[in-house]
Amino acid sequence: MAENDKTHVSRRVLLSGIAGATGAFLLPENMAGDVANDVVANPAQDSTKVPGTPARPLGERAASERPRRIVSSSPGGVSRTPLQDLQGIITPSDLHYERHHAGIPTIDPRQYSLLVHGMVDRPTVFTLDDLKRFPASSRIHFLECSGNGGAGLSGNPPPARTPQQIDGLVSTSEWIGVPLSTVFREVGLQPTAKWFLAEGMDAAMMSRSIPLDGALDDAIIAYGQNGEALRPEQGYPARLFVPGYEGSANVKWLRRIEFSDRPFMTRMETARYTDPLRDGKARMFSLVMDAKSLITSPAFPTTLTAPGWHEVTGLAWSGRGKIERVEVSVDGGRSWVDARLQEPILSKCFTRFRYLWNWTGSAAVLMSRATDETGYTQPTAAAIREARGPGTRYHYNHIRAWTVAGDGSVTFGSAE
Amino acid sequence: MTFRNVLRGIVVLGLATGCNGDEQVAAEVLETSTEPTIFGFGRNADPEEVARWDVDVMPDGAGLPVGHGTVAAGEVLYRAKCLACHGPTGVEGPWDVLVGRVANDEFPFGDGRRAPLTIGSYWPHAPTLFDYVRRSMPFDAPGSLRDDEVYSVVALLLHWNDLLERDVVLDSEMLSGIQMPARDRFVMDDRVGGSEIR
Numbered sequence: 001m002a003e004n005d006k007t008h009v010s011r012r013v014l015l016s017g018i019a020g021a022t023g024a025f026l027l028p029e030n031m032a033g034d035v036a037n038d039v040v041a042n043p044a045q046d047s048t049k050v051p052g053t054p055a056r057p058l059g060e061r062a063a064s065e066r067p068r069r070i071v072s073s074s075p076g077g078v079s080r081t082p083l084q085d086l087q088g089i090i091t092p093s094d095l096h097y098e099r100h101h102a103g104i105p106t107i108d109p110r111q112y113s114l115l116v117h118g119m120v121d122r123p124t125v126f127t128l129d130d131l132k133r134f135p136a137s138s139r140i141h142f143l144e145c146s147g148n149g150g151a152g153l154s155g156n157p158p159p160a161r162t163p164q165q166i167d168g169l170v171s172t173s174e175w176i177g178v179p180l181s182t183v184f185r186e187v188g189l190q191p192t193a194k195w196f197l198a199e200g201m202d203a204a205m206m207s208r209s210i211p212l213d214g215a216l217d218d219a220i221i222a223y224g225q226n227g228e229a230l231r232p233e234q235g236y237p238a239r240l241f242v243p244g245y246e247g248s249a250n251v252k253w254l255r256r257i258e259f260s261d262r263p264f265m266t267r268m269e270t271a272r273y274t275d276p277l278r279d280g281k282a283r284m285f286s287l288v289m290d291a292k293s294l295i296t297s298p299a300f301p302t303t304l305t306a307p308g309w310h311e312v313t314g315l316a317w318s319g320r321g322k323i324e325r326v327e328v329s330v331d332g333g334r335s336w337v338d339a340r341l342q343e344p345i346l347s348k349c350f351t352r353f354r355y356l357w358n359w360t361g362s363a364a365v366l367m368s369r370a371t372d373e374t375g376y377t378q379p380t381a382a383a384i385r386e387a388r389g390p391g392t393r394y395h396y397n398h399i400r401a402w403t404v405a406g407d408g409s410v411t412f413g414s415a416e
Numbered sequence: 417m418t419f420r421n422v423l424r425g426i427v428v429l430g431l432a433t434g435c436n437g438d439e440q441v442a443a444e445v446l447e448t449s450t451e452p453t454i455f456g457f458g459r460n461a462d463p464e465e466v467a468r469w470d471v472d473v474m475p476d477g478a479g480l481p482v483g484h485g486t487v488a489a490g491e492v493l494y495r496a497k498c499l500a501c502h503g504p505t506g507v508e509g510p511w512d513v514l515v516g517r518v519a520n521d522e523f524p525f526g527d528g529r530r531a532p533l534t535i536g537s538y539w540p541h542a543p544t545l546f547d548y549v550r551r552s553m554p555f556d557a558p559g560s561l562r563d564d565e566v567y568s569v570v571a572l573l574l575h576w577n578d579l580l581e582r583d584v585v586l587d588s589e590m591l592s593g594i595q596m597p598a599r600d601r602f603v604m605d606d607r608v609g610g611s612e613i614r
Contacts, residue, residue, distance in 0.1 A: 075501075075511065075555060101552070102552065102555065102558065115461055115465070115466065115469050116458075116461075117461055117466050117470070122460065123460065123461040123463075123466055124458040124459065124460060124461055125458055125459050125460075125461045125465070126457065126458040127458075130457045130458045133455070133457050134455060134457060135451060182451065182455075185453060185454070186454060186455060186457065186458065197472055199472070203552070203555075203558045204551070204552045204558070205471075205551040205552060205558070205559075207472060207551070255469075256469055256470075258470065258472065260474075262474075264472055264474060264475075265474070265475040265540065265541055265544055266472070266544065266547065266548070267539075267544055267547070267548040267552075270539065270540050270541065270544060270602060271533060271535075271538050271539045271540075271544070272533070274602065275526075276523075276525030276526035277526040277603075278526045278527050279526070280522065280523040280524075280526070280527075280601065281523070281526070281601055281602070281603045282523070282525065282526070282538075282598075282601055282602050282603070283602075283603060283604075283605055283606070284602045284603070284604065284605065285604055285605045286605040286607065287605065288605075288607065288609075290607065290609075320609045321609075372609070374609030374610050375609070375610050375611050376609050376610055376611065377611070379613045383613050384613065386613075387613045387614055388526060388614075389526030389527050389528065390526075390527065390528035391524070391525055391526050391527055391528035391529065391530075392526050393525075
């Protein structure tokens with residue numbers, strides 16, 4: 001059974017890792033004991049016969065677990081989350097994807113201040129301590145770059161692509177901070193205000209306009225992530241976080257909020273991060289990320305070793321609310337069956353789905369499609385090209401496919 | 417949370433009635449749902465401070481500083497500070513292509529015809545150029561250009577995109593009046609969820 005195979009492999013890898021980690025220790029002789037066979041074969045690996053390493057102030061992963069972001073060559077900074085290595089729905093903070101526009105600034109939290117001004121009664125400067133003094137809010141949400149996953153919408157992407165290479169610009173964390181609504185009340189937001197500019201203190205002074213009539217009920221100025229302070233690459237010491245909005249709108253290293261009655265039309269919301277359409281137009285402020293899903297296993301470079309039971313699993317998410325349904329196809333989209341959704345199913349958050357598949361050993365094409373609580377179903381690439389035009393950019397939430405060959409090898413694409 | 421607020425209300429009610437019988441104070445506290453309207457955190461920003469931080473330029477030119485620049489001065493600056501990333505004439509790269517118009521100022525980006533997203537083809541508002549160059553460029557020394565220098569670099573880029581005569585002196589008024597070819601190409605997001613794919 002596939003499940004057993006998987007367990008067996010992990011265990012062997014784990015043991016070899018321990019051997020590497022403890023190799024420097026001088027082991028007592030005569031330590032072969034009545035334990036598992038592979039340990040008997042090599043007593044030096046018997047962890048029951050030698051004290052383990054001491055506790056330490058900062059933990060590390062097991063030596064044999066080496067998930068890594070893939071860093072792209074970009075002057076601003078890009079790295080992708082190893083989606084195929086993740087379990088559950090939370091992305092470890094050190095594996096959260098990155099997209100910077102001029103690198104990661106180094107900011108002294110004691111020097112940090114946030115200016116809130118414009119159409120407000122009381123223009124105010126907040127220190128980090130001020131922000132932390134407000135009643136906090138905590139929420140678990142995905143964050144995704146709107147440029148994530150362009151492969152496959154047009155052209156023919158190379159089949160030797162991992163989930164990380166295809167869609168690694170998305171991650172999920174618990175975010176902790178002060179609700180924007182609290183700060184807005186504090187400064188006396190005027191009724192004429194309709195938008196605000198969020199500006200970062202990075203070298204790009206990244207700036208985006210956010211509409212106030214959007215779903216701002218759940219937006220926060222975040223200073224915490226997954227139980228600790230934000231990582232520098234996630235905006236330390238404070239960032240904007242608007243759940244469900246495209247990554248670039250969630251301005252990191254937030255230094256200024258200015259209210260206005262209209263959008264500011266910065267370069268990053270006009271000349272970039274806009275979606276060209278087929279009628280000679282381009283869509284701007286396409287902030288909400290529509291429903292999307294991706295099978296993360298099996299996926300390249302995995303090879304299925306034998307026919308039989310295999311769990312197809314992956315992640316689904318929507319910027320408009322909860323995932324209501326994920327369907328899986330093993331025949332390239334001709335027929336679909338419901339996958340099982342794993343709790344918790346949270347709004348604007350990764351939802352883990354699972355489908356138990358009995359592989360016959362013949363060629364197959366695996367697909368997943370998500371439906372969110374608004375009734376929106378993840379479209380095919382053809383449907384997106386039809387709706388927006390073949391040259392459209394950003395918001396690539398089309399259905400992904402993995403081809404399983406008769407020999408069990410798995411590659412990215414297609415069979416639309 | 418609710419329970420604690422109820423408790424807080426009761427405590428204050430007790431204090432208020434017990435100490436001075438001020439029923440009005442008690443009622444206000446009870447009506448407070450979860451938080452006071454104002455916490456009083458942070459400090460007032462003084463106008464000079466706000467002016468120093470408030471660097472953004474609106475699409476109609478509001479926020480542009482006093483100053484001016486020329487294409488000739490822009491050429492000197494460009495060669496020294498921009499050319500390495502954007503090429504000798506703004507089309508060679510290796511990074512973003514800055515210069516180029518599409519024939520008849522069409523907007524072919526969605527229909528699949530390939531064209532670089534240049535200032536002359538894909539930027540709807542000229543003042544945004546000033547905003548972006550001043551805040552983000554040059555990449556290795558952002559914020560290092562004086563306002564007159566930013567005007568000059570912007571003048572050069574507009575000139576190369578056939579949007580500004582060579583011998584004109586560019587200032588805030590002139591920059592605000594330039595009509596960009598892509599000006600009317602941008603529409604607000606109309607996706608709303610639900611079954612329709614847009």
